[in-house]
Amino acid sequence: MTSHADPGDKVIEAREVDVVRERRLLLAGISVTIRAGEHWALIGPNGAGKSTLLSVLGAYRHPTRGQVDILGQRLGRTDVFQLRRSIGRVTPQHPLRSALTAREVVLTGATGTIDLMPRWTPRPDELERADHLLYLLGLPTTTTHVLLLREGRTVGCGRVEKVLTTEMMSNCFDHSVRILRHAGRWAAVAAPDSAAPHFLTR
Structure with missing residues (x-):
């Protein structure tokens, strides 16, 4: 679960981050600052x-180069296992070993594990937080910022109104698309055809 922060406080700051694996550059020069109260969308092709x-x-991988501060703690200088307990990252790529309820999956974020820890009992505040997060999943949200990635590099980063544009999305996906917004939802349609829109986010 994420720790409490005042609106505007830095939650994540990444500076010139590179990730290299088997001599292949996966990320190149990524810089982004995320503040409390912001809602980011990360968009890019496969x-x-x-x-x-x-x-x-x-906090599940260290950068090859660059600096990353998460909740005021710098990767490489902090106990990532303890830090993960404050992040609550849940991913569908986790290989769950047993059948879990949606609430139990969210609770794995409290321990930074891919399954519920044996003999671990969540505190009342952790249960309350998990229920609150599940409740939020059913609500429309307003995206404030967008980070566009292509081939490991930043194509666009910033306020959604400036980044989620026809030109920048077409550049990101190397395909002509048209960005629309209707009733608070962003959509991308193939251009110039009037294909059915693919909704990106709310």
Whole structure:
């Protein structure tokens, strides 16, 4: 579960982050600052580096170069196992070993594990937080910021109104698309055809 922070406080700050694996550059020069109260969308085609970036920002992978501060703690200088307890990252890539309820999956974020820990009992505040997060899943949300990735590099980063544009999305996916917004929802349609819209986020 994420720790409490005042609106505007830095939650994550990544500076010139590179990730290299088997001599292959997965991320190159990624810089982003995320503050409390912001709601970010990470968008990019397959292989853009989204999962790699999320693993770094979730304290599950260290950058090859660059600096990453998460909740005021710098990767490489802190106990990542303890830090993960404050992040609560839940991913569908986790290989669950047993059948879990949605609430139990969320609670794995309290321990930073991929399954419920044996003989671990969540505190009342952790149960309350998990229920609150599940409740939020059913509500429409307003995206404030977007980070666009392509081939491990930043294509666009900042306020959603400035980044989620027809030009920048077409560049990100190397395909002509048109960005629309209707009733608070963003959509991408193939251009110039009037295909059915693919809703990106709310």
